[in-house]
Amino acid sequence: MILEMKVPSPGESITEVEIATWLVEDGDYVEKDQAIAEVDSDKATLELPAEASGIITLKAEEGDAVAVGEVVCLIDTDAEKPEGETAPKKESKEEESKPADKKEDTSKASQPEEKTYATGTASPAAKKILAEKGMEASAVKGTGKDGRITKEDAQQAVPSMGTPTGGNRGTTRSKMSMLRRKVAERLVEAKNTTAMLTTFNEVDMTPIFELRKAYKEAFKDKHGVSLGFMSFFTLAVVRALKMYPAVNSMIDGKEMISYDFCDISIAVSGPKGLMVPVIRNAENLSFRGVEAEVKRLALRARDGKITVDEMTGGTFTISNGGVFGSMLSTPIINPPQSGILGMHNIVERPVAVDGKVEIRPIMYVALSYDHRIIDGKESVGFLVAVKEALESPEDLLMDNDVKKALEL
Numbered sequence: 001m002i003l004e005m006k007v008p009s010p011g012e013s014i015t016e017v018e019i020a021t022w023l024v025e026d027g028d029y030v031e032k033d034q035a036i037a038e039v040d041s042d043k044a045t046l047e048l049p050a051e052a053s054g055i056i057t058l059k060a061e062e063g064d065a066v067a068v069g070e071v072v073c074l075i076d077t078d079a080e081k082p083e084g085e086t087a088p089k090k091e092s093k094e095e096e097s098k099p100a101d102k103k104e105d106t107s108k109a110s111q112p113e114e115k116t117y118a119t120g121t122a123s124p125a126a127k128k129i130l131a132e133k134g135m136e137a138s139a140v141k142g143t144g145k146d147g148r149i150t151k152e153d154a155q156q157a158v159p160s161m162g163t164p165t166g167g168n169r170g171t172t173r174s175k176m177s178m179l180r181r182k183v184a185e186r187l188v189e190a191k192n193t194t195a196m197l198t199t200f201n202e203v204d205m206t207p208i209f210e211l212r213k214a215y216k217e218a219f220k221d222k223h224g225v226s227l228g229f230m231s232f233f234t235l236a237v238v239r240a241l242k243m244y245p246a247v248n249s250m251i252d253g254k255e256m257i258s259y260d261f262c263d264i265s266i267a268v269s270g271p272k273g274l275m276v277p278v279i280r281n282a283e284n285l286s287f288r289g290v291e292a293e294v295k296r297l298a299l300r301a302r303d304g305k306i307t308v309d310e311m312t313g314g315t316f317t318i319s320n321g322g323v324f325g326s327m328l329s330t331p332i333i334n335p336p337q338s339g340i341l342g343m344h345n346i347v348e349r350p351v352a353v354d355g356k357v358e359i360r361p362i363m364y365v366a367l368s369y370d371h372r373i374i375d376g377k378e379s380v381g382f383l384v385a386v387k388e389a390l391e392s393p394e395d396l397l398m399d400n401d402v403k404k405a406l407e408l
Contacts, residue, residue, distance in 0.1 A: 003052050003075040009068045010041045010308050016067045017041045018178040019060050026058045029081050036073070038304075039066075040178040045304050048072070055079040063175055119147030122154065129154035183274050190333045195371040198330040201383045203390045205346055205361040208232050211393060211402065218408055223288045227406070229343070230266070231290040233318055235397050236389035237341060238262045238283045241316060244382040246374050248315050250336045256373050265314030265334060266294060268301045275301045276334060278314045288407050322346065328364050338373055341386065342366040 007017055017039040024036045030050045037048040050056070057074040060066050122130060122137045126149045130137060133154075140157045142149035176184070190196065212227050219227040241248040241262050249258040264282045268275055277297035282290065300306045317334045322345040331342035342365065349362040367383045389396040398405035 001077045004071045005073045014041050019064050030056050052077045122149040125151040126154035190335045197371045198368045200366050203363045225291040230294045231287040234290045236386045240382045240385035244378045247339045247382050259315045263315045265317040267319040277310045331368050338370040340368050
């Protein structure tokens, strides 16, 4: 029996996928549920498992865009699993042919071009033109008889605009994945369809440093996850979104949709590019809950196991460029959301504290927002609320009970 394997739907609104990599070759015997291909959608990379055991016949090539429901391969379920060694692979045949190819190439290379005393010699008119251009005759290939440099050769010669270094100047061309193309499309869409503006502030991270120094070991021993910065920022954002609900809204045609929940998208770097998994109902999570969910989603994104559902939705985004060393940036809104908070690196800077100069760990933060529905007052107020919560975490995020907030 010949089984037709069709592309399953990875999620709602996805109509096609791209064959990123075939994990098997045409004619291989595959086992049921064995991963036979990696497919890219515009949101994630997914594995395609074999629906039955048998000999596989591929019907699509790597890089092909295939519609959901289209046949990508055939599996002969009546075929028996071969025993012993299989037939030599294509690579083996190619390797066997290499010595002959090299021999042929060597014989060709061994035939030098015929040269005479006239090769590379410039005519009087050509010499004058080359002198005016400041060029040597050796830099021009002659097309005249026996390789002579003609007047036309000299006229068409273009002097070098730089000093040759002898280094490699090759280029490569590769097709972008469907995920990368979709990210590019969404970024351009955000720039072209929103009235995006960015406001900045700075945060003194001293209180968070002190809390982490005092409790991070006990927190990790108790919960199995580290007490990082993301839990503080996520809970500070949740508090600010409740104070400024317009930031937790988005435009749908002529209407504005506001949410009474906080689904926080976390921008992470995955093997296929930028991914934005979502922490659902972050308003109901504790420090432990946020850290555990951030770790779970980051690992799934790193291992290429993130699902479309885990990246769908989100009402606000947090992007941490500081892990790569960024000091300051203007993050781009993740449409259709209306706001994104950019975190940056932490640098010790001299600041004025009670009339004295002190060295404090400072982070610059940036809020990019859609000015169509978020006014300057709300955007600045939101970022100030985030700053206040991060600089007074015990009071504003922990209700003055650190151990209870950290569940210690």
